[in-house]
Amino acid sequence: MRFKLWFGLAIVVSSIAFSQPTSSHENPFDRENCTYKGRPLYGKVQKVERFADLKVQVVTAFPDLKVQQVNAFPDRCGQWQWVDAFPDFTAQTVEAFADLKIQYVNAFPGVP
Template sequence: MAKRRSFSAGLCLLLAASAAEAGKVGGDCTFNGKPLWGKVQWVGAFADIKVQVVNAFPDVKVQKVAAFPDACGKWQEVDAFPDIKAQRVTAFPDITIQYVDAFPGVP
């Protein structure tokens, strides 16, 4: 009986970890309180968010805009005074993004 309880407890922990990983981006289009829209500056270190660019199944679909980055997934790349500092990574990202031409946001 003790083995069954420990197995059940382990299974519950595994499912909870999977659910936490799946919910990286909140329903309000934020990650750890940072909105995923606005002016974004790409940095090499000390980033607010580590981002991996993917071709499928992103956490957020991102549309590059020249002005008015005022909705979920609309990013204006800037060199100074950013809303978000992001670092491109190839492994262990905080979030994954896919660049799109239309319909940005959480898929």
């Protein structure tokens, strides 16, 4: 009887330990829709030092998103207009543990 109890407990514990991650643990970056946690990755962006909506690391190769800085009409994936007030989202530049890696480009913004 004890063997069956321990064997059943071992099966339950192993099934929990080796279960597949749920959707809440999946990558929040949606490449197809150009969003991060449901927020579009284009628009008016304000640079902040802390409590940002998005932490980005600027790279020169293999980015998650190519960003084009524009002066008006940031309405395509990867087009960002820097503003001081009323942003669509805020961004903080970090050296490590970034939500996204971005590369600044002059043309063809978006997901590579």
